[in-house]
Amino acid sequence: MFSKTDDKSTVDPDQQALFEHAQLRINQKKRLNLHFVLFLVGCVFLIVLNVVLGYGSEFTPFNTPWFVWAILIWAFLFLVHALNVLFSQKFMGKQWEEKQRTKLVEKQKKKIAQLQEQVEKEFPPPFEAGLKKKE
Numbered sequence: 001m002f003s004k005t006d007d008k009s010t011v012d013p014d015q016q017a018l019f020e021h022a023q024l025r026i027n028q029k030k031r032l033n034l035h036f037v038l039f040l041v042g043c044v045f046l047i048v049l050n051v052v053l054g055y056g057s058e059f060t061p062f063n064t065p066w067f068v069w070a071i072l073i074w075a076f077l078f079l080v081h082a083l084n085v086l087f088s089q090k091f092m093g094k095q096w097e098e099k100q101r102t103k104l105v106e107k108q109k110k111k112i113a114q115l116q117e118q119v120e121k122e123f124p125p126p127f128e129a130g131l132k133k134k135e
Helices: 013-052 066-091 094-122 126-134
Strands: none
């Protein structure tokens, strides 16, 4: 309790990054599972609401009960969520982000260098201007 040793963690930064990425993926999959459970419960609720209780039974676009359309739209949104979690994270994961980041940084460095050259051409430093006149 009163020792002079530091309680600082000696976790490797790479290990920390891997741990954070794993925690992020776990949370994404957890939310996807929750979305699936809510989708199932919601579908049952919509069916019971329309079929058993008769709510909105007069509203049938294209001769299809409204709850079918609601379930199809929700299923599409769930599918987009699932594809995002399961597939796009692999294609657009950490490596993709790092590659895009380095590409944008290089592009910004080139633009800054071009602007610097343009400024030096238009407004040369006074010391260099004096040297050029003497030569």
